[in-house]
Amino acid sequence: MNQYTQYSKGCSACKDKADIFSCLCQTELDQIDEKRIEVHFKAGELIFKQGTPNMHFLCLTQGKVKTYIEGFNDKNLILSVVKPVEYILGPGIYADQMHHFSAMAIEDSVACLVDLVTFKSLIRNNPDFAEDFLKKISLQSIYNYELFISLTQKQMPGRIADVLLYLKDKVYGSNSFRTSLSRQDLADMSGMSKESAIRILREFKDEGIIQVNGNDFEILNTEHLSKISQTG
Amino acid sequence: MNQYTQYSKGCSACKDKADIFSCLCQTELDQIDEKRIEVHFKAGELIFKQGTPNMHFLCLTQGKVKTYIEGFNDKNLILSVVKPVEYILGPGIYADQMHHFSAMAIEDSVACLVDLVTFKSLIRNNPDFAEDFLKKISLQSIYNYELFISLTQKQMPGRIADVLLYLKDKVYGSNSFRTSLSRQDLADMSGMSKESAIRILREFKDEGIIQVNGNDFEILNTEHLSKISQTG
DNA sequence: CAAAGATAATGACATATATCAATATATCGG
DNA sequence: CCGATATATTGATATATGTCATTATCTTTG
Structure with missing residues (x-):
């Protein structure tokens, strides 16, 4: 093979x-x-x-x-x-x-x-x-x-939540995944600067919603993430 | 008839x-x-x-x-x-x-x-x-x-310019038109608050790019408007 | 025509987000 | 394994845009 x-x-x-x-x-x-x-x-x-x-x-x-x-x-x-x-x-x-x-x-x-x-x-x-x-x-x-x-009516946390849920459900099909997307890519998916994307990811991490280590992601609290997506 | x-x-x-x-x-x-x-x-x-x-x-x-x-x-x-x-x-x-x-x-x-x-x-x-x-x-x-x-990468003037060009080219097919769209509608087309839409329209009017009177619009300077659309 | 309601306009202020600059960390070729 | 280069992170600051309050204007209707 x-x-x-x-x-x-x-x-x-x-x-x-x-x-x-x-x-x-x-x-x-x-x-x-x-x-x-x-x-x-x-x-x-x-x-x-x-x-x-x-x-x-x-x-x-x-x-x-x-x-x-x-x-x-x-x-x-x-x-x-x-x-x-x-x-x-x-x-x-x-x-x-x-x-x-x-x-x-x-x-x-x-x-x-x-x-x-x-x-x-x-x-x-x-x-x-x-x-x-x-x-x-x-x-x-x-x-x-x-x-x-998502892009026009949600604030940054809602947009990042949408990106994470998209990756989980549509791309990797798992709560934990290693992605080859850069932070710039994540920013380009959510219509913001890469600095802002990084800051939101850190907030999510600090709040225990996700675990991030470089390009390794794990979504710990899907419900919370969905709620953030909903509330914009 | x-x-x-x-x-x-x-x-x-x-x-x-x-x-x-x-x-x-x-x-x-x-x-x-x-x-x-x-x-x-x-x-x-x-x-x-x-x-x-x-x-x-x-x-x-x-x-x-x-x-x-x-x-x-x-x-x-x-x-x-x-x-x-x-x-x-x-x-x-x-x-x-x-x-x-x-x-x-x-x-x-x-x-x-x-x-x-x-x-x-x-x-x-x-x-x-x-x-x-x-x-x-x-x-x-x-x-x-x-x-x-338009909605994710342009600032308000660019977005309003896009709306005006859309109405001119795709809807009314003329530089001057009377629209039944409200200011709220124009805001909903450009993803901003109605107050912001109103402000940008006034700026365009003050700069002589358009003429506005209630729902009567006339685009006086299409090139300028296109340029604003381009520069975002 | 006048009163009432809707829509529009404007200004003062709050805030979400971008930008810039500095530093840290990761990645890669030799 | 190391220097070089790209990527990631963080903080300070600037700014675009939204929100709120007030007044003006238009529209409808009895």
Whole structure:
């Protein structure tokens, strides 16, 4: 078993691990498999950049990736942290064929690229797959609304609480985790300066809500954290 | 000609005015027409409310509607101001069948409701319509990203500039307009208190960038406004 | 038309948050 | 293993923005 093991298995292996391809029959999976390009990224490497043409549909099979909007004054807003097996899709696919956010590997990662012509033809020819796709982007859209409220109506403790709960529930699936996200990344997820993010984390630590040691996090009191998220 | 004139014309009339139905053939249009319920709303009336079941696809044929997320402490975040002929669709349609934002008429308005079964069957059976729909929600998603940056990375003058440019370009299509949005609404569009919104508007007026008189607005210096939007 | 209620405008003040500067700690290449 | 470089932490200070109180203006209605 080496890092290329995944390579030989192809799309069928991913189908078993994720529901995103569950609507596709074997012929359709083979069709993707044929066009598929597998790429390895090292931690810190840019996968695609905001403002460049969006020519491929991208599926993450190993590692972790952050997606972020590059805003003003070199400030970024992290939209999501993607884990395997999920696809990373932007709205450009059906609009202007451009990337509207950037994606960067935060761990060593493997992604499969499939050209959009193949992807779009699957959408056109398989209504189940189309509906599944619509559901996926709808869920993402719903999450974006929550993000809107968190970022615009909550104060810093509420925003940091939301970030911690997101990491626990959506990314690492555990109360304790070691993250490869920097403090700057946590700040970019909560729309504040890194100094402020650090201060809030320390407060949470002092209050016994979390345990932090470098990049090791443990959420000790989820209810309290949820309450902070609620009260803003 | 009275307010009900629109009624008798049906969907074909809307097809001429808007591109949203351009992919549908006459049979399909008739199919919608048959299921269509036309409803009149007075200014200030709630069209649908966040947290209630989303059972219909909604198309605005007259008037203006604001869509907004109801957040914490009775604070709202206005997502869009919709004008005819556009549809108002939420991500709930393909996710949990719930409304994730509210919609309220800000002028006397007319909307057509079509049950989701009919709508979804059109999506399934007409790939062109499905692609068109995907394009629509993609464009909305792209706009949401711009909103993210405006709300989280710009200071108040930049945010108010963005609101004014949005009203000019996307809602009223003119440098001068009379709006039915209150100052509170403008504040809810830019994520600030109404007092702050009022103050910034006065500053813009004093600097000769805009002319304001009650609800009558005129943008005198679009370049300056764009520059304020850019510099944050 | 007048009274009542809503909306708008303005000023004084409080505070959440960013910025800047200094120090500490971790990470990495040779 | 060590110096160099990046990242994290902390404190002092500045500032953008919200809140509260007051007055003005508009709108509605009997």
